[in-house]
Amino acid sequence: MSEFSPNTDLNDARKLRAFSLAVAGVLLLTSFALMTEATLQKKAFVEWDLYCKERLHEYALGNTAAREVFLRFTDLASQRLMLIVAGAVLIALAVKREWWLGLVWSVVTFGGFKLVSLLKSYYDRSRPWFVDPIIFAPSPSLPSGHTADATLVFGMLAYLWIRFTRCSGWIAAPFVGLFIVAIAFSRVYLGVHYLSDVVAGVLVGAGCVALGMAAAETTRER
Secondary structure (H helix, E strand, O other), X not given: OOOOOHHHHHHHHHHHHHHHXXXXXXXXXXXXXXXXXXXXXXXXXXXXXXXXXXXXXXXXXXXXXXXXXHHHHHHHHOHHHHHHHHHHHHHHHHHOOOHHHHXXXXXXXXXXXXXXXXXXXXXXXXXXXXXXXXXXXXXXXXXXXXXXXXXXXXXHHHHHHHHHHOHHHHHHHHHHHHHHHHHHHHHHHOOOOOHHHHHHHHHHHHHHHHHHHHHHHOOOOO
């Protein structure tokens, strides 16, 4: 077989994709750690956190229709629903006998959910406080669980969509990204998170997804 056969080129391309995604994942998780440390030491996001907290809460209280929409919309990324979606996709991958993808999916989603929970406990940041809160959430604030979980599940789902359908997956990917951004916004809008919380949620979620994609690419045939 020639040294420059199509199979050799394919293997090289796959290795390059996996390496690039792994590097991106490490950079995203490093950015999360650095940003979080700077935020908790009040060296970053201080003015933005305060501004978004006050202005969005004021707007939410004065706009009943928008508030009700976001109250329902934010539940689309509740942990219960994310667990259901993650379980359904895992079953679908098992039916297709995609064992390696199923393992990667499980580690990224179910493992990611646990990681986010541990990070919340570790950083133990208090949530925004209001005299007249819209909703109450008892768990620590950073990173945003709704945002991180949505990034984990829908980020990996977008990857699988692209991997199995290509064209339609690439068309859907931007809408998946917009959905994650909208979930993040809803958490700040409803006053249960600071802006920095949801940015942290996106970073940790995207970092885990990138590492998961890197692992999945090692078995990709095309």
